[in-house]
Amino acid sequence: MAKYERQYYNKGDPIARNRQRIVDPNTKLEKLRTIPDEGFLSILGHRNFGEAYKSVHPPLSELGEPEDPMRDLVPPTEGAKAGDIVDTLVMTDSVYDAPLAVYLRAWMLHNRVRGLDTGCYSGRNTVEMRARDLEDAGRMLLETEVCDARRNHLRQMTCTGHSCRLDQDGLMFDAVRRTKMEGTDVIYVKNGFGNPIDKPVSIGKGLSDEELKKRTVIYRYDNIPNLVLEEVVNPRPDEEVKETIQWIRRIMRQRLYGNLNPELIKEDAYENLEQLELKPRY
Numbered sequence: 001m002a003k004y005e006r007q008y009y010n011k012g013d014p015i016a017r018n019r020q021r022i023v024d025p026n027t028k029l030e031k032l033r034t035i036p037d038e039g040f041l042s043i044l045g046h047r048n049f050g051e052a053y054k055s056v057h058p059p060l061s062e063l064g065e066p067e068d069p070m071r072d073l074v075p076p077t078e079g080a081k082a083g084d085i086v087d088t089l090v091m092t093d094s095v096y097d098a099p100l101a102v103y104l105r106a107w108m109l110h111n112r113v114r115g116l117d118t119g120c121y122s123g124r125n126t127v128e129m130r131a132r133d134l135e136d137a138g139r140m141l142l143e144t145e146v147c148d149a150r151r152n153h154l155r156q157m158t159c160t161g162h163s164c165r166l167d168q169d170g171l172m173f174d175a176v177r178r179t180k181m182e183g184t185d186v187i188y189v190k191n192g193f194g195n196p197i198d199k200p201v202s203i204g205k206g207l208s209d210e211e212l213k214k215r216t217v218i219y220r221y222d223n224i225p226n227l228v229l230e231e232v233v234n235p236r237p238d239e240e241v242k243e244t245i246q247w248i249r250r251i252m253r254q255r256l257y258g259n260l261n262p263e264l265i266k267e268d269a270y271e272n273l274e275q276l277e278l279k280p281r282y
Contacts, residue, residue, distance in 0.1 A: 008111065019104055019217045022146060025111045029144040032204070039201035043154055044138060045191035046087050046131065053131045055083040077115040079130020087131045089138050090156050090192065091147075092124045094172045095164055097212040097223070098151040104217050108146070113137050124159045142203070145215065149186035150206030153179060156192035170206065 009020035021027050038049040047053065057063070060081050065071070093101050100108070102125040106118045109127060116137070117128040129137060141147060142154060150170045158176050165173040169181045176194040180187055184205040190196050207215065213223055257264035 014214070015217060015219055015223070018099075018215060022100065022104060022217065023107045023111050029140065029146060031144050032147070033143050033149075035139075035143060035201065035203060039188075039199070040135075040139070040142070042197045042199065043188045043191050043201050044089070044135070045156060045193045045195065046134075053079075053082065054085045056085045057083040059083050077130060077133045079133035080115060082130075082132065084131040084133070086128055087134045088156065089127045089129075089134055089141070089154065090124055090159070091127070091141055092153050092155045092159050092172065094151040094166065095123075095218060095220075096151060096166060097209070097216040097220070098218060099148050099207075099212065099215045100146040100152055101218050105141070105146070109137065112140070123164075124155065148206050148212060148215075149203045151212065154188075154192045156194075158194060170209075 007020065008024045010016050011020050022029070035043075041047060041049050060076060060083070091100075091102075091105060093105075102120045102123065105125045105127075106120050109116055109118055113129075113133070113136075115129055115133055119126045127134065127137065127141075138154075146152070151172060153172055153174070155174070155176075155178065158174075167173055171179060171181065171186065176190060178188060178190040178192070178194060180189055182202070185202045186204065186206060188197070188201040188203065216223065254265050
């Protein structure tokens with residue numbers, strides 16, 4: 001009998017293979033940059049360089065907890081051992097060929113680290129962990145191939161409009177202006193909470209648009225041939241794909257109308273699927 005080998009994700013098209021590599025904990029992520037400790041803590045915004053970790057309870061070794069076999073089966077993380085408080089890190093991702101996306105980051109973290117709680121929103125991913133465990137995970141999220149300097153950013157608050165809009169220099173739009181370009185490098189001038197930092201922190205240059213298309217985990221109308229729906233590119237789009245996207249757009253449209261004013265659903269000109277044009281919305 002063949003030995004079972006977990007896939008983590010299917011290995012079909014190039015984007016699926018990118019996803020599979022990222023969520024597979026046996027695959028070592030490529031390190032793209034090293035952020036100095038002082039700079040890393042500055043942009044994270046939770047504690048100052050050299051400051052002790054805040055705690056919510058004494059170290060486990062001092063608590064004198066009763067014997068419990070579960071403690072042998074599930075060893076505590078370093079942060080739990082020390083009694084660290086729980087801190088939060090929020091990452092945002094552009095829809096323009098970012099090398100990681102919110103839901104996939106959650107899968108990746110659950111497969112690669114322990115002791116976390118994570119939540120996914122439309123364009124941002126919240127990660128909650130014990131303080132020192134969060135810093136370790138944050139290194140992976142900011143220094144490896146899953147973070148492009150222009151398309152994946154640390155933003156603890158005010159993420160509005162970030163994922164669907166690029167500035168002229170290719171950076172994601174940021175109402176708080178935490179980052180800026182200096183030459184070809186991306187510089188953090190504010191921490192994740194939007195507070196100015198004493199010393200700007202460089203995280204290096206972003207990948208080229210061509211390289212981002214090779215590394216992205218996001219399916220777009222323009223990056224996988226059999227999903228392209230423009231008539232000029234694909235005169236006969238796959239009918240199953242076409243119908244799927246028609247239904248998705250109808251659901252999203254009616255959910256919007258229903259929350260605003262249910263009466264608008266009756267007036268929806270695109271309620272008939274055949275009338276729904278499939279054109280790029282980017």
